[in-house]
Amino acid sequence: MPREITYREALREGLDEEIARDENVCLMGEEVAQYNGAYKVTEGLWKKWGDKRIIDAPISEAGFIGMGIGASMLGIRPVMELMFYSFAYVAFDQMMNNAATCRYMSGGLINCPIVVRGPANGGTNVGATHSHTPENIFANMPGLKVVTPSNPYDAKGLIKSAIRDNDPVYFMESTVLYGMTGLVPSNDELEGGELIVPIGKAKVAREGSDLTLIAHGRAVVTSLAAAEILGAQHGISVEVVDLRSIRPLDEETIMESVRKTHRAIYVEENKPFCGVGAQISSMIMEQAFDDLDAPVLRITSADAPAFYSPPIEKLQLPNADEIVARALTIC
Amino acid sequence: MASKTANPSTVPFADAPINASLTGEQKIDLLRTMVRIRRFEQTSLKYYHDGHIGGFLHLYIGQESVAVGSISLLGEHDHVITAYRDHGHALSVGMGMDECMAELFGKKTGCSKGKGGSMHYFAPDKNYWGGHGIVGGQTPLGAGLAFALKYKGLKGCCLCYLGDGAINQGAFHEALNLASLWDLPVVYIIENNGYSMGTSQARSSAFPKEGLAARAEGYNMAWAKIEGVSLYEIRAGVQEAVARAHNESKPTMLEIMTYRHKGHSVADANAEKYRTKEEIQRYMNEHDPIEFWKNVLIGEGVITEDDYKAINKEAGAEAEASAAFAIKSPYPDESEIFDDIYWEVDNHTEAGRTGRHFFHG
Numbered sequence: 001m002p003r004e005i006t007y008r009e010a011l012r013e014g015l016d017e018e019i020a021r022d023e024n025v026c027l028m029g030e031e032v033a034q035y036n037g038a039y040k041v042t043e044g045l046w047k048k049w050g051d052k053r054i055i056d057a058p059i060s061e062a063g064f065i066g067m068g069i070g071a072s073m074l075g076i077r078p079v080m081e082l083m084f085y086s087f088a089y090v091a092f093d094q095m096m097n098n099a100a101t102c103r104y105m106s107g108g109l110i111n112c113p114i115v116v117r118g119p120a121n122g123g124t125n126v127g128a129t130h131s132h133t134p135e136n137i138f139a140n141m142p143g144l145k146v147v148t149p150s151n152p153y154d155a156k157g158l159i160k161s162a163i164r165d166n167d168p169v170y171f172m173e174s175t176v177l178y179g180m181t182g183l184v185p186s187n188d189e190l191e192g193g194e195l196i197v198p199i200g201k202a203k204v205a206r207e208g209s210d211l212t213l214i215a216h217g218r219a220v221v222t223s224l225a226a227a228e229i230l231g232a233q234h235g236i237s238v239e240v241v242d243l244r245s246i247r248p249l250d251e252e253t254i255m256e257s258v259r260k261t262h263r264a265i266y267v268e269e270n271k272p273f274c275g276v277g278a279q280i281s282s283m284i285m286e287q288a289f290d291d292l293d294a295p296v297l298r299i300t301s302a303d304a305p306a307f308y309s310p311p312i313e314k315l316q317l318p319n320a321d322e323i324v325a326r327a328l329t330i331c
Numbered sequence: 332m333a334s335k336t337a338n339p340s341t342v343p344f345a346d347a348p349i350n351a352s353l354t355g356e357q358k359i360d361l362l363r364t365m366v367r368i369r370r371f372e373q374t375s376l377k378y379y380h381d382g383h384i385g386g387f388l389h390l391y392i393g394q395e396s397v398a399v400g401s402i403s404l405l406g407e408h409d410h411v412i413t414a415y416r417d418h419g420h421a422l423s424v425g426m427g428m429d430e431c432m433a434e435l436f437g438k439k440t441g442c443s444k445g446k447g448g449s450m451h452y453f454a455p456d457k458n459y460w461g462g463h464g465i466v467g468g469q470t471p472l473g474a475g476l477a478f479a480l481k482y483k484g485l486k487g488c489c490l491c492y493l494g495d496g497a498i499n500q501g502a503f504h505e506a507l508n509l510a511s512l513w514d515l516p517v518v519y520i521i522e523n524n525g526y527s528m529g530t531s532q533a534r535s536s537a538f539p540k541e542g543l544a545a546r547a548e549g550y551n552m553a554w555a556k557i558e559g560v561s562l563y564e565i566r567a568g569v570q571e572a573v574a575r576a577h578n579e580s581k582p583t584m585l586e587i588m589t590y591r592h593k594g595h596s597v598a599d600a601n602a603e604k605y606r607t608k609e610e611i612q613r614y615m616n617e618h619d620p621i622e623f624w625k626n627v628l629i630g631e632g633v634i635t636e637d638d639y640k641a642i643n644k645e646a647g648a649e650a651e652a653s654a655a656f657a658i659k660s661p662y663p664d665e666s667e668i669f670d671d672i673y674w675e676v677d678n679h680t681e682a683g684r685t686g687r688h689f690f691h692g
């Protein structure tokens with residue numbers, strides 16, 4: 001039976017299954033073990049698997065992530081939790097210089113099968129230092145993969161793929177989504193007995209014919225809400241493409257949709273300057289220029305650090321009304 | 332201190348068990364490796380000035396005993412990782428001059444296919460994990476290699492080398508804490524050559540009078556300071572740390588006193604400004620590890636001056652041959668730019684075929 005489970009539970013199931021499958025998979029991060037995880041993603045795993053597999057790390061992101069990268073070179077498959085992806089900047093050298101370039105600089109002699117996961121979102125009134133969305137920054141670096149699940153089904157299927165991947169995968173979740181529920185099949189109803197979502201395949205989350213909203217992470221949820229309004233109130237049929245991963249990128253699904261609807265808006269909670277949407281809109285312009293009936297628009301977070309004040313921060317993030325208003329300017 | 336005629340019975344640490352058990356042949360091999368490193372680098376310097384080699388070239392000349400002595404102690408499950416001054420460690424783990432020289436020349440036959448250069452040598456098949464250009468950046472990786480050994484239940488250790496300047500990087504301190512907290516079998520070896528580029532130790536580091544490694548106290552980690560001119564002393568000191576890692580799974584921080592004869596890199600225009608000519612000359616005359624070891628072996632009757640000359644000549648010829656090999660090797664193809672970025676792409680896996688991985692053009 002497909003079950004309604006939360007995004008958090010879906011991640012936990014994925015982690016648990018991979019820990020069971022491969023003895024080299026271990027989970028490490030601040031408060032992941034005895035405390036059960038800052039967001040309870042890893043709840044119960046330490047009790048089940050013990051100290052060797054589920055490891056509480058000191059507050060030392062450069063140290064433990066660098067250590068995980070070193071261990072991965074010798075075949076361990078560490079899954080490192082960042083309490084907030086904002087803290088990746090403390091480990092930036094390790095994540096960019098070591099994980100991303102060792103393979104290249106060794107002429108292919110090394111690979112780093114590490115996963116660095118954690119929430120990368122704003123919108124929770126924790127101020128600018130805890131609200132970064134660095135997916136564009138990491139996706140800029142060849143050698144890295146950036147994955148952004150928007151729902152429980154994908155969270156489970158993608159974390160399993162990320163752990164099996166032999167390259168570094170930076171897996172960006174959202175604290176706002178952890179409590180989101182969704183249908184996730186149980187293993188006994190799946191062919192092959194498990195849920196795997198390949199990295200690099202986008203999903204058409206909603207079909208439509210007049211406009212394509214392309215998004216990743218929580219912006220997919222916002223886009224789906226906007227699509228409902230545009231359909232119900234304005235008679236505009238909206239297709240929503242959920243990228244699921246930014247690098248590698250499923251450009252066929254994007255272009256196919258744009259060729260069908262002739263209009264596209266990229267929606268993301270990233271900042272606008274050199275954001276993911278900047279890359280995608282450039283690609284659409286190059287590859288589907290003649291199919292476009294309107295310029296590609298981008299809807300992003302406000303181009304400012306995250307505001308603490310709750311009612312104001314809300315205005316910084318893309319919302320359904322903003323998407324509807326911008327969509328009406330090109331439809 | 333090197334003396335021209337070392338008396339075997341008075342060479343300190345000669346009677347340490349790890350040294351007493353060395354055969355004459357093994358002692359000669361240690362000499363040969365040091366000499367090969369020096370000839371390799373002297374040859375590379377020549378071709379650098381010729382314009383055959385680009386970028387940075389950080390020479391290890393004067394420090395050879397550190398890599399050779401410590402790496403000579405390692406076994407099957409022991410690993411090595413270092414910074415950018417990495418040629419000596421590479422030849423010590425058994426990498427060949429050809430692939431190392433060709434890498435400097437940027438050739439396809441280089442150890443990293445021309446993608447890494449002088450600072451980024453790797454040979455995982457010889458447990459050699461680089462060659463790292465970011466000062467201190469390799470120190471968490473060294474902890475990670477040790478973590479992996481412990482996780483897999485293997486009796487081994489990781490020797491992680493760094494400079495006296497690198498000890499001030501935050502990542503190193505984080506690695507020290509993790510290594511001690513989790514009892515990781517890693518040995519941090521500070522190669523203290525007195526300078527980080529043009530900055531003397533006194534101008535860069537605050538440390539107790541016992542030395543840089545004494546900082547380990549703060550992490551409840553064992554440490555020792557070792558004079559680096561003598562292979563006997565290095566081997567005796569490092570062996571203790573290796574045994575601690577193997578038998579107790581505990582880390583150690585070692586500080587090995589050494590000196591680089593050349594500038595920070597070949598591009599160091601100030602090589603004789605931040606240090607006096609006299610200082611450099613004094614170290615070259617009195618603290619040259621090769622001179623020292625040669626004299627020990629002559630004093631012990633293991634070699635003659637003529638044997639030494641033959642070793643030197645052979646190493647020089649090997650280095651020249653490696654340069655000839657590098658010169659006649661082809662440059663990498665432009666098509667190789669996009670190889671060796673993703674394992675999954677290189678190996679033509681399903682994951683490597685799914686989605687667009689590269690965004691140029």
Ligand SMILES: Cc1ncc(C[n+]2csc(CCOP(=O)(O)OP(=O)(O)O)c2C)c(N)n1
Binds near residue numbers: 466595
């Ligand atoms: C993060 C970083 N900062 C600065 C540099 C430039 N740099 C390269 S080597 C070096 C000096 C390091 O000295 P030390 O650690 O003593 O090693 P040594 O060169 O003496 O072997 C500096 C400043 C660098 N490569 N990486």
Ligand SMILES: [Mg+2]
Binds near residue numbers: 494495496524526527
């Ligand atoms: Mg130095």
